[in-house]
Amino acid sequence: MNTTKKIIDNLRKKGYRITSQREKILEIFLHLPDEYHLSAEDLQIILLQNNVKISLATLYRTLKFLASNGLLRELDFGEDHKHYEYNSANKPHHHLICLSCGLTTEFNDEKLLNCAKDAALNLSNFQVLDYQFKIFGLCANCQGKIKA
Amino acid sequence: MNTTKKIIDNLRKKGYRITSQREKILEIFLHLPDEYHLSAEDLQIILLQNNVKISLATLYRTLKFLASNGLLRELDFGEDHKHYEYNSANKPHHHLICLSCGLTTEFNDEKLLNCAKDAALNLSNFQVLDYQFKIFGLCANCQGKIKA
DNA sequence: TTTCGTGCAAACCATTTGCAGCAGC
DNA sequence: GCTGCTGCAAATGGTTTGCACGAAA
Helix, strand or coil, X not given: CCHHHHHHHHXXXXXXXXXXXHHHHHHHHHCCCCCCCEEHXXXXXXXXXXXCCCCHHHHHHHHHHHHHCCCEEEECXXXXXXXXXXXXXXXXXXXXXXXXXXXXXXXXXXXXXXXXXXXXXXXXXXXXXXXXXXXXXXXXXHHHHHHC | XXXXXXXXXXXXXXXXXXXXXXXXXXXXXXXXXXXXXXXXXXXXXXXXXXCCCCCHXXXXXXXXXXXXXXXXXXXXXXXCCCEEEXXXXXXXXXXXXXXXXXXXXXXXXXXXHHHHHHHHHCCCCEEEEEEEEEEEEEEHHHHHHHHC
16 A cells, blocks of 8 residues: 555544545645645645646645644744645754745754754653754855855 | 943944834843743733833834844744744753644753754855754643643 | 834735535545 | 535735834934
C-alpha cells in the first residue's frame, strides 16, 4: 500500500470523508520536493496548472484539516501569510530566511538537531510535539547587492 | 547616560525625529519583564492604563519603526497577529508555545544556543543576523486537561 | 520653515464563515 | 438518507495607507 493510500485509509478510519479535493491537495504535497513550502496562493496556482478547480474556502479548510491531522506543518516566515509543507518525520524543517528578498531555504544540521532534542528532554512540565529553528539573515545574492 | 537616552540619541543621529509617542512606546518595552512579548493590542492596553493615547496607525508604524532599527524583535507564535519584544542581545528569545491554550513562555538552554551558534557558523553563503527556536507542545496545565 | 510623524477613516488582504446544495458512505 | 464537505459571497480582523494637520529640529 503506498503512502497516499495509507494516509487516506487512516483519515477514513478517523471518520473523515475523502473527497476529491482533499485527495488532490494531499497528492500535491506528497509529490512536492522537500524544499518547498507552499502558501495558499502557491497551492491555488499549482491546482490550476493541473486543471483542478477548488474554491479558496475549501483550500483553506483543507490546509487546516490536513495540518490538524498532523499531515502538514504550518510555517511562518514573517510574511503576512502562512506556508505549509508536508510533515514527514525525516524531512528537515529548519529554515534560513533572507531578510532582504524573503528567500527561504531549508537546512539541517545533525548536531543542532541532537542539541534540540536534548534541550527538549530537559523541559519539565512541557510535552514537546514539534520544534522549528529559524535563522534570519542575508542570502548570498543579497549580501552582494548590499555591498555593491 | 541611561539606556533610553542612549537609544534616543542614536535614533536622532540617524536623522529620525523623537516624538512623545515613540518615546512612550520605547519606554514600555524597556521596562517590560524579560518574558513578555506584546501584541499590538497588548501594547494599546498598556498605553491606555498609563493614560497615553496613541492611534492604532501610529502604534503599528512605531512597532515597525523600532523593529527595523533593531530595537524590537518581531515574533510569530502561529496566531493571526504578531508579537514584539525588546531586542536585547542577552535576553533569551526562544519560546515554548502551547498548541492547546496558546501560552507562550521563554526558555534558554546554554548548550542549545552554543549549538545554534556553531550551526550558524557552518552556513556558507549566508550572513546570520538573528535566529529563533520554537518548541511546540502542551503546557503542564493543558496536559492535565487532555488526560482528564 | 521645512519635513517628518500623527490621527482619522477608509482601504487592504489573507483567512473565515453562513448557508444552500451536493457528495461520501 | 443522513451528514459532512463544498462553493459562493459576504464578513472578519489585524494591519496598512492617503491625506491634512501638527510638531520636531
